[in-house]
Amino acid sequence: MTDIAPLAPRPDVQDFLATRRSRPAKTLVAPAPDRAALEPLLASALRVPDHGxxxxxxLIVLEDAALDRLAGLTGRLGAAQGRDxxxxxxSQAMFADAPLIVAVVASPVLSDKIPEVEQTLSAGAVCLSLVNAAQAAGWGANWLTGWMASDRDFLTEGLGLAPAEWVAGWIVIGTExxxxxxxxxxxxxxxxxxxRE
Incomplete structure (x- = not known):
């Protein structure tokens, strides 16, 4: 039988979680993390509960011209759909002003054992984990959604998502x-x- 050491307390992590606070996206500017700085955050974000x-x-990392393109698409579709x-x-400003956005795409898998709601919760866990990872690394981060996260026309034309896929969160990351x-x-x-009973 192997002895398993108990987890050591991490008061620094506990303090971080007890004081964490999302940073408003409109206060986040360039620079954003480059690929070398972002990849470890993305890897950390994927370490979430994932039943089955x-x-x-x-994940889809959106930068530069991609953000401008999605801002334009938001304006065009929003007007065509008669939105306020x-x-x-x-909504356009979310893309146009962001230094970087990571789209966390919920991509349900057909399963007899794992209900879709559990898969959705796992996608939400990725969103929060990415916000926390970014902030722990010293970046400002915010989790947003909006109508574009579930609008089929936007998701198909803007991101090329499959019919069952949608965006669980737009994670804006930048300098606070x-x-x-x-x-x-x-x-x-x-x-x-x-x-207790």
Whole structure:
């Protein structure tokens, strides 16, 4: 029988998680991590719970002209669909102003054992893990969605996604220009129940 050492406490990690805070995307500017700096963050982000080892997600790194193209597509489709012009403009700015975006694509796998909801939760875990990995490396990061994350025309034309795929999160990563103020946090006593029998 092999002796297994217990996990050592990591107070630095606990402190990070207890104080983590998303950075507003509009405050993130260039430079963004280059490929050499980004790849370890992406690898860390994929270390998430994945029941059945289905890997029901993939990543698309969007930079430079790709962001400009998606901003234009957002404006064109938003107008054609009769969306509120102010909201369309805000959606365009997400792409146009971002130094870098990683699209976390939910890509469900047909399975008799693993329901799609579990696969969706795994994709969401990738989103949060990437935000945390980026911030732990000293970058600002924010997890966004918006109508483009599930609009079939946008997903097909903009990203070439398969019909069952959609974007679980647009993870904006860049250099932080302002530290956001702390905001009210959930009341643990109101949100946690303890059941012993």
């Amino acid at each position: 080892k289905l890997e029901p997600w993939h 012009p102010d909201k369309v403009q805000k 220009t302002a530290t956001p103020p702390e905001r009210p946090r959930p009341d643990l006593a109101a949100k946690a129940a303890w059941i």
